[in-house]
Amino acid sequence: MTDLISMTIAEARNGLANKSFTSLELTDAHLAAIEAARALNAFVLETPDKARAMARAIDAKIAKGEGGPLAGIPLGIKDLFATKDVRTTACSKILGNFVPPYESTVTSQLWRDGAVMLGKLNNDEFAMGSSNETSCFGPVVNPWRREGSNTSLVPGGSSGGSASAVAALLCMGATATDTGGSIRQPAAFTATVGVKPTYGRCSRWGIVAFASSLDQAGPIARTVRDSAILMRSMAGHDPKDTTSVDRAVPDYEAAIGKSVKGMKIGIPKEYRLDGMPAEVEKLWTEGAAWLKAAGAELVEISLPHTKYALPAYYIVAPAEASSNLARYDGVRYGLRVPGGSIGEMYENTRAEGFGDEVRRRVMIGTYVLSAGYYDAYYLRAQKVRTLIKRDFEDCFAKGVNAILTPATPSAAFGVGEKGGADPVEMYLNDIFTVTVNMAGLPGIAVPAGKDAQGLPLGLQLIGRPFDEETLFSLGEVVEQAAGRFTPERWW
Ligand code: GLN
Numbered sequence: 001m002t003d004l005i006s007m008t009i010a011e012a013r014n015g016l017a018n019k020s021f022t023s024l025e026l027t028d029a030h031l032a033a034i035e036a037a038r039a040l041n042a043f044v045l046e047t048p049d050k051a052r053a054m055a056r057a058i059d060a061k062i063a064k065g066e067g068g069p070l071a072g073i074p075l076g077i078k079d080l081f082a083t084k085d086v087r088t089t090a091c092s093k094i095l096g097n098f099v100p101p102y103e104s105t106v107t108s109q110l111w112r113d114g115a116v117m118l119g120k121l122n123n124d125e126f127a128m129g130s131s132n133e134t135s136c137f138g139p140v141v142n143p144w145r146r147e148g149s150n151t152s153l154v155p156g157g158s159s160g161g162s163a164s165a166v167a168a169l170l171c172m173g174a175t176a177t178d179t180g181g182s183i184r185q186p187a188a189f190t191a192t193v194g195v196k197p198t199y200g201r202c203s204r205w206g207i208v209a210f211a212s213s214l215d216q217a218g219p220i221a222r223t224v225r226d227s228a229i230l231m232r233s234m235a236g237h238d239p240k241d242t243t244s245v246d247r248a249v250p251d252y253e254a255a256i257g258k259s260v261k262g263m264k265i266g267i268p269k270e271y272r273l274d275g276m277p278a279e280v281e282k283l284w285t286e287g288a289a290w291l292k293a294a295g296a297e298l299v300e301i302s303l304p305h306t307k308y309a310l311p312a313y314y315i316v317a318p319a320e321a322s323s324n325l326a327r328y329d330g331v332r333y334g335l336r337v338p339g340g341s342i343g344e345m346y347e348n349t350r351a352e353g354f355g356d357e358v359r360r361r362v363m364i365g366t367y368v369l370s371a372g373y374y375d376a377y378y379l380r381a382q383k384v385r386t387l388i389k390r391d392f393e394d395c396f397a398k399g400v401n402a403i404l405t406p407a408t409p410s411a412a413f414g415v416g417e418k419g420g421a422d423p424v425e426m427y428l429n430d431i432f433t434v435t436v437n438m439a440g441l442p443g444i445a446v447p448a449g450k451d452a453q454g455l456p457l458g459l460q461l462i463g464r465p466f467d468e469e470t471l472f473s474l475g476e477v478v479e480q481a482a483g484r485f486t487p488e489r490w491w
Contacts, residue, residue, distance in 0.1 A: 004029035005169040006486075009073055009226040012172060016062060016072045023062065023072025027055040027116050030074045034118060034170045039491045042155075042165040044079055044137045045087055045120040054116040061114065070233055071114030076171035078162050079120040080127055081107050081217075082206040086117075089334075090208040091135035092125045094353025096334030104206025105238045106175060106217045113233040118171050122161030125355045126325065127182055127210045130429040132160025133415065134357040142190060142412050143168040143487040147454035150490070153412040156186030156429075162220045163190040167487055173221040173230050177207060179214045180313050181433025184445035187220055188407035188458030191447040191485035193227045193475065194220045196433075198466045199440035200245035203238030211320035212243075214313075214437040223484070224446060224475040228252035231468065247466060255469035256476050261295030263470070266400040270306035271432060273409060279451045280406045287404055287448055287459040290481035291474060301400060303391040306435060308384045313434040314427055315368050315381035321358075322365025328353060360423065389439040396464050402474055405432050407445040407458035436462050444471040448482045456485050 004026050007015065015021055031048050051074065058072045082088050082100035089095040103111075111117070124134040131154035132140040140160040142153040144167070155164040159176035163186035166174050176183040178196035187194025195218040202217040209215060219230035232253065237246040267288060272281070288298050330336040330349030337348035354362065368377035395403065409431055419426030436443040441462055448459040459478055463471045 023055040042161045043119045047119045068113035074116045076121045076174040093136045105203035124158035127158040129157040132157040152415045156189035158182040181430040187445040189412040191456035194445045198442045203241040203244045205240040209324040211317040255472040258473045263296045263401040266301035266403040268303045294477045305387045309435040312381040312384040318361040318365035403462040407460040411451045411455035446475045446478045
């Protein structure tokens with residue numbers, strides 16, 4: 001019997017088309033895998049009945065030759081995406097048992113193309129975090145462990161459930177969102193592929209908003225090709241999101257295997273950090289050599305405002321979050337904690353409904369937007385953002401096609417190991433990823449090697465606006481050279 005869970009989406013697509021198995025069989029195999037992997041805490045809601053109903057319906061369509069590009073493929077959905085009639089919480093107590101009466105545009109496009117929903121995936125509360133430890137459902141566990149150790153490691157965040165589930169073969173692919181690295185960092189921590197598309201490429205409609213000028217949906221999958229397949233269904237113009245761009249969606253998969261000969265790849269000198277682990281540095285050099293061997297030309301570039309990206313991000317993102325989260329007032333959604341007056345009810349609800357990290361962001365955000373501090377913090381951060389964007393534009397204007405960097409400054413760390421005393425320790429995880437959101441650019445994280453303890457490490461490629469195709473071509477070169485990495489099953 002074919003192993004139904006370790007296949008790629010591309011392989012499953014062929015198997016379904018050849019009638020080697022049905023979507024119902026594929027779905028059942030994944031539902032069983034999910035049940036056996038509850039120790040990972042990747043899913044916060046399993047929807048087996050819905051999954052089987054969707055699979056049966058798509059099997060009937062496949063039989064009539066009507067299946068779409070994702071016909072019968074079982075996916076996991078980050079709990080930040082509104083799913084009609086299926087509880088959606090953003091992993092926050094404040095949303096309680098909120099059941100949206102609508103479907104996000106991105107997920108509705110996946111169902112339009114024939115995908116099957118297995119359930120909702122864990123994430124950091126309101127996508128704020130880099131370790132999936134701020135979720136009200138508790139931390140997600142990384143299927144990867146250090147060699148010879150059984151310490152639980154984080155899968156990264158905020159899309160930790162998505163990354164963990166894809167790496168542990170619980171779903172063939174997953175939706176995720178990236179505001180400051182939340183697709184790419186968990187992908188790097190779990191040896192999966194994560195794509196953060198250009199701002200405006202995917203609709204944000206129906207996705208719980210964190211920082212609207214930075215948020216972007218994208219896929220996490222096990223191969224570059226699979227992420228390209230998912231991207232095609234997720235991308236597209238949506239009149240319901242005024243920031244979504246009206247541009248044809250290319251056949252991303254066609255970019256796989258395209259020659260990268262003559263492409264100019266920038267290596268930004270500012271990403272070489274003091275104290276960066278030697279393995280990360282080595283991997284980066286190795287990645288550059290792989291691209292060179294494939295015919296690309298490597299050039300050193302400078303992105304001089306890089307050092308301001310993290311502080312500026314941690315002003316802009318909380319500022320927007322404080323505004324977006326104002327809607328959770330105990331009246332419209334989920335949790336309500338009564339009080340003597342309406343003001344007290346708001347206060348009680350928000351104090352009890354939001355976790356520590358979310359409250360911290362709301363306070364920072366409110367502060368940097370307040371009269372007297374607005375110019376000193378928020379306005380200044382916005383100016384820095386423009387300078388960061390300009391750094392990238394200058395490089396692209398000089399003919400650079402894409403930029404190669406490490407995806408994260410380290411491999412996965414232990415649950416409870418970071419950020420306890422100082423939240424900045426956690427924020428430093430995002431050092432290589434936030435610049436991309438600040439500039440609105442596309443980025444991909446591809447598994448590229450392992451550290452001395454056997455944990456996966458990823459490389460990041462950053463592209464020109466709306467040139468995700470180049471990232472898929474280059475990403476596949478890295479994947480071919482590095483090989484693929486699967487965690488040993490212990491759960
Ligand atoms: N870790 C970053 C933060 O906490 C990014 C999160 C994200 O991309 N959603 O803000």
